[in-house]
Amino acid sequence: MKSIWKRYVNRIYGNCTEPIQFGKSLDYWRNELFAATVIYIIPLSLIAVIPGVYMSYISGLYPLLLVDVIAVGSIIGVAFIPRLSVFTRKLIFCGALYITSIALLYYLGSSGPGLLYLLALTIFIILCLEIKYAQAAVILNALICTLIGLALHFDTLGQSPLTSEYEFDTWIAVSSNLVFLSAVAVFLLPKLFGGLQSTIEEHEKLETKLEKNQERLEDSIKQLYNKNKELEDFSYTVSHDLKEPLRMIRSFLELLKKKYDGKLDKKAREYIYFATDGAQRLNTMIDDLLEYSRAGRVYTEIDEVDMNDLMEGIKMQFAGDIHAKKAKLRYNSLPTIRASSVSINTVFRNLVNNALKYHRPEIPPVIEITAEERNSDWLFTVQDNGIGIKAEYFDQIFSMFRRLHNSEDYPGSGMGLAICKKIVEQHGGDIWVESEDENGCKFCFTISKEVH
Numbered sequence: 001m002k003s004i005w006k007r008y009v010n011r012i013y014g015n016c017t018e019p020i021q022f023g024k025s026l027d028y029w030r031n032e033l034f035a036a037t038v039i040y041i042i043p044l045s046l047i048a049v050i051p052g053v054y055m056s057y058i059s060g061l062y063p064l065l066l067v068d069v070i071a072v073g074s075i076i077g078v079a080f081i082p083r084l085s086v087f088t089r090k091l092i093f094c095g096a097l098y099i100t101s102i103a104l105l106y107y108l109g110s111s112g113p114g115l116l117y118l119l120a121l122t123i124f125i126i127l128c129l130e131i132k133y134a135q136a137a138v139i140l141n142a143l144i145c146t147l148i149g150l151a152l153h154f155d156t157l158g159q160s161p162l163t164s165e166y167e168f169d170t171w172i173a174v175s176s177n178l179v180f181l182s183a184v185a186v187f188l189l190p191k192l193f194g195g196l197q198s199t200i201e202e203h204e205k206l207e208t209k210l211e212k213n214q215e216r217l218e219d220s221i222k223q224l225y226n227k228n229k230e231l232e233d234f235s236y237t238v239s240h241d242l243k244e245p246l247r248m249i250r251s252f253l254e255l256l257k258k259k260y261d262g263k264l265d266k267k268a269r270e271y272i273y274f275a276t277d278g279a280q281r282l283n284t285m286i287d288d289l290l291e292y293s294r295a296g297r298v299y300t301e302i303d304e305v306d307m308n309d310l311m312e313g314i315k316m317q318f319a320g321d322i323h324a325k326k327a328k329l330r331y332n333s334l335p336t337i338r339a340s341s342v343s344i345n346t347v348f349r350n351l352v353n354n355a356l357k358y359h360r361p362e363i364p365p366v367i368e369i370t371a372e373e374r375n376s377d378w379l380f381t382v383q384d385n386g387i388g389i390k391a392e393y394f395d396q397i398f399s400m401f402r403r404l405h406n407s408e409d410y411p412g413s414g415m416g417l418a419i420c421k422k423i424v425e426q427h428g429g430d431i432w433v434e435s436e437d438e439n440g441c442k443f444c445f446t447i448s449k450e451v452h
């Protein structure tokens with residue numbers, strides 16, 4: 001039953017609509033409405049036609065019976081005859097209903113729905129055809145009413161309920177209402193359609209603009225991604241290639257020190273010390289640069305990471321430092337999250353390392369780690385009681401090689417937080433610092449729950 005109905009609907013849709021793109025214009029909706037009307041009017045018309053045919057048969061109104069049958073036949077033809085344009089189908093549909101209205105009017109008079117049909121037909125034309133056809137429908141209604149009026153006046157219609165109920169003047173009084181209501185509908189409804197049409201067009205324009213912008217945005221993202229990739233490849237290759245000559249410099253400095261140590265004066269030994277120290281720092285910087293370019297490039301595997309286990313690992317890594325500085329590393333029960341465990345380990349390693357490194361003299365570091373579940377991400381914080389950071393440096397410290405202290409006071413390359421930022425962003429998150437000067441600082445970062 002369902003498939004018969006589906007086939008019936010598809011067939012009528014195929015015949016009564018044109019392949020206009022969805023939402024393209026008012027014509028699309030006009031055809032949709034027409035198709036829906038035809039689909040439902042066929043089964044529904046049985047409700048009116050079966051008793052109508054029966055009554056016509058009993059009362060001997062055979063011409064009305066014939067008109068009913070022709071009207072239903074025409075509508076079935078409109079629905080199923082192949083190779084007719086939608087416009088022709090609409091004209092046949094309206095023609096059939098016009099004939100039915102006039103027949104109803106003639107044979108049933110004011111007790112039949114003839115005038116109502118004429119008004120409904122005008123509204124149908126406004127909805128399903130262009131405005132000029134609706135205007136023509138009003139003129140046609142006026143013409144039909146005038147002709148009937150004249151026929152009544154000259155008594156040429158024979159004997160029927162219409163002729164027995166109406167005189168010329170009463171008919172004109174009644175039928176002018178029909179013309180009036182049709183004219184009002186033709187005047188008002190298209191205003192609504194005009195508004196709808198311009199809204200649809202506006203919507204269409206906005207959609208096209210949005211699509212174009214989206215395409216442009218996607219292009220830019222692609223370009224940015226490619227440029228980033230190029231840059232990463234470049235920094236990876238450069239830092240990788242730099243390691244080789246640096247290794248040579250360091251080993252020759254070692255050799256120089258070993259072979260000529262006794263023969264060199266204090267100044268020369270000092271120079272060798274500075275050169276070795278510089279080479280060592282350059283080595284650390286290159287290692288960090290390599291780590292930066294590798295971040296998210298090698299360690300992309302996303303897994304379930306138990307943050308308690310991860311933190312135990314961090315504690316072990318820094319056990320020596322924690323013991324030496326009498327530091328405390330505290331955290332309560334931490335969640336299991338989806339992330340790259342190696343990358344998240346790198347973030348915590350850098351943050352805990354900094355918290356241990358930038359502690360206030362004579363005051364043992366206390367580091368507290370917390371996690372908070374939010375709607376779409378996890379918020380982690382690493383708080384210390386160290387030297388703190390001035391607000392003006394809050395953004396700068398996440399840039400590559402940006403340091404606020406010299407290497408004598410606090411060793412480092414200035415890459416740790418840049419690496420953290422890169423990893424966090426790859427996990428769909430954000431990283432920032434909060435600090436009241438000299439009162440320690442709190443590093444906060446988020447990890448999206450939607451990491452794939």
Ligand code: ADP
Nearest residue numbers: 354355358388397403404412413414415416417
């Ligand atoms: P590095 O520690 O190697 O210098 P980072 O990128 O890890 O590089 O840090 C950048 C700068 O931010 C540091 O030089 C330091 O001045 C400041 N900083 C980072 N963490 C802290 C902290 N916990 N307390 C105070 N200052 C910090």
